[in-house]
Amino acid sequence: MPHDPAHVAEARGWIVRAARDLRAAEHEFQAVPPLLDDIVFHCQQAAEKALKGFLTWHDVPFRKTHSLEEIGEQRKLSSEMRQSASEICESPS
Numbered sequence: 001m002p003h004d005p006a007h008v009a010e011a012r013g014w015i016v017r018a019a020r021d022l023r024a025a026e027h028e029f030q031a032v033p034p035l036l037d038d039i040v041f042h043c044q045q046a047a048e049k050a051l052k053g054f055l056t057w058h059d060v061p062f063r064k065t066h067s068l069e070e071i072g073e074q075r076k077l078s079s080e081m082r083q084s085a086s087e088i089c090e091s092p093s
Contacts (some may be wrong), residue, residue: 007056014053021046044068 025042
């Protein structure tokens with residue numbers, strides 16, 4: 001069954017924004033001295049957006065929040081979602 005293009009675009013949008021935050025963190029790491037507070041901020045933002053993309057892909061609702069803990073506890077992961085997450089983490093870059 002093909003995926004809904006709007007759904008794909010929404011999930012992809014979260015992942016693209018997460019990648020941009022990682023890029024910003026990498027850029028700030030090159031500063032002399034590195035901008036550590038900004039690096040940590042962008043890494044947290046990247047994790048948040050990646051989680052939201054994952055939840056969006058799996059149709060798991062979440063409220064507007066910046067709490068990684070709250071986002072992670074929105075709903076217990078089903079075995080299918082855990083398998084999907086494992087495959088993502090194990091795939092070569």
